[in-house]
Amino acid sequence: MVRKGSVSLRLESAEEGKPILDRTATRDSIVGLPGTLSGGRYSLTAVTLEESELAFIDRQVLIELIKGDPSLGLELMRALGQEVLQMRDTLAFTPAAV
Numbered sequence: 001m002v003r004k005g006s007v008s009l010r011l012e013s014a015e016e017g018k019p020i021l022d023r024t025a026t027r028d029s030i031v032g033l034p035g036t037l038s039g040g041r042y043s044l045t046a047v048t049l050e051e052s053e054l055a056f057i058d059r060q061v062l063i064e065l066i067k068g069d070p071s072l073g074l075e076l077m078r079a080l081g082q083e084v085l086q087m088r089d090t091l092a093f094t095p096a097a098v
Helices: 033-038 059-068 069-094
Strands: 001-004 006-012 019-026 047-048
Touching: 019 069, 033 059, 033 069, 059 069
Parallel strands: none
Antiparallel strands: 006 019, 006 047
């Protein structure tokens, strides 16, 4: 979670290294949620754009928090849905490589 400052989040194509997604996460934004929940690797590269403060939560700790407060799980699902919609919108307006 970005607690202070801003972070550039980039996803690049594996073949050419060209940016597919480039967005900025600001204060109170959640980053890395898909990788954290799935236990997979993080697919975005994050670089702070200014002096920033970030908070990290371990996957198992997050799962235990969700078990203890199901409304947190619903809020995280909402955040994941927003991220999917943002990526879909970005990809829809990205010219296809020829």
